[in-house]
Structure formats: C-alpha cells, structure tokens
Amino acid sequence: MSGPNVNTIFVSTASELSTMLISIAMQPTSPPSLYIDLEGLNLSRYGTLSLITLLIAPTSTVYIIDIHIMGVSAFTTPASTSAISHTNSSTTLQSILESATIPKVFFDVRNDSDALFAHYHINLQGIQDLQLMQLATCSSGNRRTVNGLTRCIEKDLQLPQAQFVSWKNVKDTVAKLFDQHSTLGRGVFNERPLRDIVKKYCVQDVLHMPQLWRTYNRRMTEFWREMVERATTGRIQESQSANYEPHGRHKVLGPWTNTEIAREEKGWNERRKRGIKLEVN
Template sequence: MASERKRSEDLQAVENYFNKPAAVVKEHGIQPEDVWNMDETGFRIGEDQAFAMATSNSAASLISTGEELEVFISSISPSSTLYLDLEGKSLCRHGTISLITILLHPEGVVKLVDVATLGDSAFNTTSKDGKSLKTILEDSGISKCLWDLRNDADALWALYKVGLAGVIDLQLLENASRTGDKTYLCGLEKAIRLDLKLGFLELNRLTSTKKEITSLMSTNIFATRPLEPKTLQYCTNDVVYLPALHDLYLGRISIHWLAKAQEESSRRVDEVHGLEYDPQSPTKTRGPWGSGADQPSLTLDEELDRLDDYLMEQRAEELDRLDDFLLEERAEELDREMFGYDDEDYYDDGGPTNCRDIIDDCDYYLYYSD
C-alpha cells in the first residue's frame, strides 16, 4: 500500500490520469451535458445548482436563410433576455461582422445568425408582427447582455447603423461588483475560470476550443462555410456562461454600483458612435472608476498631466518657503545691522529696562510702594 501511494504522488502520473479522460472526451466529442456524476443526479462534475450553466434545449444552430431568421425572430419574447456575442474579422468599424450568437434566456435557445451570408437582410428581415433583428436590438424594453460591448456595438453601428439599447455590459457589472481593486477590467475567460465552478473536463474543453479557434482567426474562420463544429462550439461558449455570471454579479453588487454599471454601459454605447472612438486603444483594459473611488479613471496622458501639475505645485510651495526663509534671514541681518546684538545674543535697543524707566517718578507711587 505504501509503495502504491508513493507511486501515485508522481506528478506525471497525476497529469496522465486527468489527460486520458480529457482525450477520450475530445476524441468522441462528448458534451458537458452528457457527463454525469456517479450518483446520476444530472449535475455536471464540479458544478452545483447555484452555478448551473444555461444549456440549450437543442443544439446551437446556424441561421442562414430569411425564412429561418423570420421564425427565430417571431420566437423572441419581450420578456426574454438576449445574451449576445459578435464574431468577425477585425471586429469593429474597420472590420466585418460574420456571426451574431444569441442565447435566449430563460428559454435556453442558442442561434447563430449568419451575417456573412445574409448581409443587410440579417437585420432587415421582418416577422409577421413587424419585428426585425434591428428593431429588437434597438428596443430598450428588451434586455440584452454582452461581455465588453464596445467593439460589438461599434461594428453594429458603423457597418449596419444598428444602435444597441437596453443593454448591460457584464464586464462592467463584474468590475462594479468586485470588492477589491477595480483598476483593471476582466476578460470573459478569466471570469469564467475564477467565478464559475466548472469541472476539469468542461474547463479543459473550453480552453482547448478557444486556443484552437484563436489560432485560426487570421484565416477568417468565422466566415468559412460550412461552419466548422469547433467554430460553432467556440461561439456557443461565449454566451452560455453569461447568465450564470450575470446572476452571480447581481447577487453581490450594491444598488449604488449597479446604477453606475448601467449608466456606464449606456455611455459605452454612446462612446462607440463617436468619431474619436479607438477600437484598439490600450486604455481599454482599465476600468472606468479607477481603483474603486468615485473618481473616474484617467488616461496615461491625463495621469502625466496631473503628475506635472502636482510637481509644479510642490516646487512652487518649496520656492515660497525658501523665499520666506530668505526674507526672515535678511530681516534678522538688518535688525542686527541697525540695532545690534550683545555677545550673548541679547537684543538691546537702548530703551528702558525696568518700570522706573517707563513710569514717571511723580507717578511711581501710584503703581508701586516700597
């Protein structure tokens, strides 16, 4: 028994133990919802009821025709929440939109709208009741959630004149609900890893899929048809975890910070409509609230300007103190030149030294008596 325990402590043996089932899952395309605990309760390994992932009632599918899109649009209820993510080549005003992944919650339906194939009709196709994807995205009465909406909203507005409304940026919600330092924003993959209780197999699948598709993005993988199963899974991964994250952050945020996150989400949409918006700005990694105080975060140039102002103020104060010191020194020198000091630094102005020198002799008895 002791020898078996010793062999089990070998790091390579432990890695092999976990890598073998992961390889089987990858080889056979086993989905997380098909992995069960030994007691067959139906919860995936490493998860509990509080963090159950929103899985689709049916497999995610691609919408590439107007008829399919019309049916999907008709199925969207005003009470549903839309969790969205866009993909394209250099996704922003300077790039393209190839796919829009939409998770309807709580229905659990995941659809990918094929913008690369449908073009403008992806947004203009209307259902029998007059709804279109454009009107839904612009309807402030229909809740929508994205993780870092900026480049998505930028591309929608610049390329198709679709203005998002009724949207909350979950990246801002995470930052606002965070109890620690809020200086830097968090990416979706990191948030999933840190905030959700994913099992080893699911986390491994998520990471490997992201790594594989990311390596192919230079080939315009999102516009390739037919759509690869891995690409479909990658897009699905970007939305299926959002409801759980949304619930988690709402549960830990204060009303004050929730209002700030909602306000900043709207401000982000307005920002990307402006000509000055830079999709690749290095400042996009920083949160809007600095370390968490009510002061807004500053750009690098603004921080340098503030530092220059501070140093100038400090220098001015030092010069003022030096001027005051020199004036005092000069005043003392003048005093010494005009009035002089004795050897014991006793100040002698040649004036009276006792009360008899001050009070006239005739009045002295009024003040003192022997």
Template sequence: MTTFASTPTLISSVPELEAFLSSIPLSIRLIDVLVLGKSAFTTASNNGKTLKSIFEDLDIPKCLWDVRNDADALWALYDVGLAGVIDIQLLENASRTGDKTYVRGLDKSVQFDLKLGFMEINRWIRTKKEVVSLMAANVFASRPMNAKTVQYCANDVIHLPDLHALYLKRIQGDWLVKAKQESERRVAEAHSLGYEPQSPTKKLGPWGSGTERRVVTLDELLDELEQRREDDLARDIFGDDDEVGYYDYDDYDDDKLNSGDAVCPEAFDSCWDRNS
C-alpha cells in the same frame, strides 16, 4: 448552469431567420451575418419585429461582455444603434470588493467565478485555443462553418446569463446604477467618430481603483479570501501565459492588458466585413 446538448444552430437563410424571430427560444442560435448581410437585421417576424428593432428597443435588456466593439460594428456597418445594454464586464468590475482599476476578461470570469467542473472548463478553453490557432486562415468566412468554430462562437455567450445573475447578486445598489450608466456611455463612445477599438486604455475600469474605505462584513472577507485561493489554484492548473487572451479583446488580466479582437484583425473582420 447554462448548457447545450448539441451543436448550436447556424441561421443562414431568411425563412430560418423569420421563424426564429417569431418565436425566440431559450437556446443558442447563431445568425450568419456574413451570408445574410443587412437582411439579418431588417427581416421581420410575424409580429413585425426585426433584430434591428429589438436591439434598438430601450425596454428590451441586452446583456453583452464588453459591448464596445460590437456596438461599433453594428452601428458602422449595419446602422443598428444598440440600446438597453447591460455590460456584464462592468457588472463584474463594479461588484468587486477589491481594486477596480482594471477590467477583467471573459475567460478569467468563466474560469474563476462560475465554479465549473474541471472537464467543462477545460473543453471551453480547448475549443477557444483551437479556433484561435486557425484564425489566420479566416475560419469565420468558411462555409459551411466548421462545428468547432460554431462552438467557439456559442461559448462566448453561453455563460453570460450565469455571470449576469452572479454579479447582480453581489453588487450594491449604487454600483448597479453606475454600471448601467457606464454601459450606456460605452455604447455612445463606440458610436463616436473618434472611437479607437485598439485603444490600450480599454483595459482600464471607469472608476479608478474604487477602493474607498467601507465596512466589510466577515462573510465578504471570507468570500474574498476564498476567491483568491481559487484564483491561485486556477493559475496552477491553467497557467497565466494563456495565448487565448491575445486574440480575444474582451480578455484582460486583472493587472495588465491581455487583449485581442482589436489586435487580431482576422478575428474582427471575419465577423464584420468592413468592405460590405
């Protein structure tokens, strides 16, 4: 399971960024786009690579959870066109054995799919709620950035490798192809002039219910029953009325909209200043 022992590093200077790009480590680093501006994407490493060139390289896989708003911001504000994207939210939806009508949020997948310990998942949720409660104060624009805010940002990516591996293991080949194609379509949609980041249709999966008849093995049936049991247990522990979901647009319940980045302007604008 992915973990980190100390507060992730916040890169806020060009020399730090050059060093990072020259030898990207297998650990979390947060790049301060608010301070660095466009140089965050155009600063080159020793081998000439920039974040822009990496993000736009079709042969370098980029894994995100619901790529749409990120792709929109990168394109509109920094002229960065994401390519080679695997949307892990789509992998989750495509790899389900049950109904696929609604996409699931990152919070729910971290809570229900990763088998994290109680204390670990509780810390993850507490950090998110604490920072969400401060968003009206524009905490993302404060410098130096509060350690809790840095942790909040890191928490949004720390579990993505494990979720990616989990869903790849359970997905069928034809659905993997569909997920990759839909990931590309999501990026193209986010680049379009008519893209609406607050659209209520974003809670919907791209394939309808996806529940055409198929043979289910005994192991698959037992896995699904176990997942339902764990979901019920998690709801008993954490509850359904989670205010975190309101502020995180990536977070949807399985059967209703439970979203946020688009609903909470501070969450989006503090990270991507549309006036810059």
C-alpha cells in the same frame, strides 16, 4: 445550462430569421432572456461582422446568425405575423437590438457596438454589460482594470476543472485558426460550411453568460446598478464617436477611478436622501 442540452440553430435565410424573431418576441424580460456575442475579422468599424450568436436562455436555444451571407437583410427582415398573433410586423433584429425595453446582455459591448453602428447604423439600447457588472462587484475593491471572459468564467463560475480546460481548449484552437486565416485576409468565421469547432466556439461564448449575470446581479448594490448602467451607456456612446479606438492597451482600463467612485457614492447617498436618482446620460 450545459452544452449537451442546448439546441443550436444556424440562421442564414429570411424564413429561419423570422422564426427566430417570433421566439424572441415570446420571451420574458426579467431576468434578461437574450445573451449576445459577435464575431468577425477585426471586429470593429475597420473590420467585418460575420456572425451574431444569440442565446435565448429560457428555451436553451442558441442561434448563430449568418451576417456574412445575409448582410443588411439579417437586421431588416421582419418577423412573420401569421404564426403568432401578438407578433408585431415591424419586429426585426434591428428593432430588438435598438429596443430600450428588451434587455440584451453582452460581454464588453464596445467593439460589438462599434461594428453594428458603423456597418449597419444600429444604435444599441437596453444593454447590460457583464464585464462592467463584474468590475462593479469585484471583492478586492480594485477596479482599475477589467477582466476578460475567460478570467470571469474561471474565477467566478468555478466550473469543474475538466469542463474549464475543454472550454479553454476550444477558445485556443479557434484563436490559432483565426490568426492563421487572418494573415491571408480572410477569417474562419466566413468559411461555409462553418467548421464544427467554430460553431462550438460561438455557442460556448454565450453559454455561461446567464450564470455570470445571475452571479453579478446578486452582488450588485443599487448604487452600482446605476453606475454600471451609466458606464454601459457611456461605452456605447464612445463606440459611436469619430475618435473611438477599438484596439489598444487603454481597453483594459475600467471606467472609474477610486476618487471618482468615492465622489459618486457620496453624491448618490445625498441624492438618495432627497429621493433623486442618479441620471443616466
């Protein structure tokens, strides 16, 4: 999937949102069709949520949903049932995000979950976390710290150098704009109309996620699938707790130590012999 072939749609009205929801309802769930990223000023319970970028991979369509303008209605507006008969009238963006049967792929879901839960009472379910998938499949075996999205794209996708440099330049340009505006108490994600460079930033953050998912999914064993599923659930639960800290050096630490991995793998092998799956709490 490449940039020029992607259809980008900015969603800021109820009718536009309803059309998007209809499109989502028609998508397959295996492999995942939905790849999501959030943007805001100090994205967390302490900041704001401005935009949700949602890639529907099978249609190569990216929706940039204007949470800054729409607010709670972005999550509660239902899909129109008149356009397609099998669309449930109760289908909303919130119901999709909270569905355990519709897989949604995020990269490091923690602060996204924190912001959604704190500001809009959304309890994410059905999440697959690319950052944890990468950590589970790293060839070095060193799982002490996690990688950022830039590192994953550079290391695991092996894009042509010119393409990666262009991708990185967009990231760096918007990061500088964001820092400049944040000192003034506002963010570039809240400007309207949204700058073209910011739209490009949003789109490219989800654009390579399907390929990353396929890369890591191929590498994961059944043991690591279950470990990642449990750790992802743990991240969401942690992000909703009263003492969650959205920023700090602790965020680079992985959820597993080598000792814990060895213990879990031993227990998993024993349970597998008895036909018992690892529980996801």
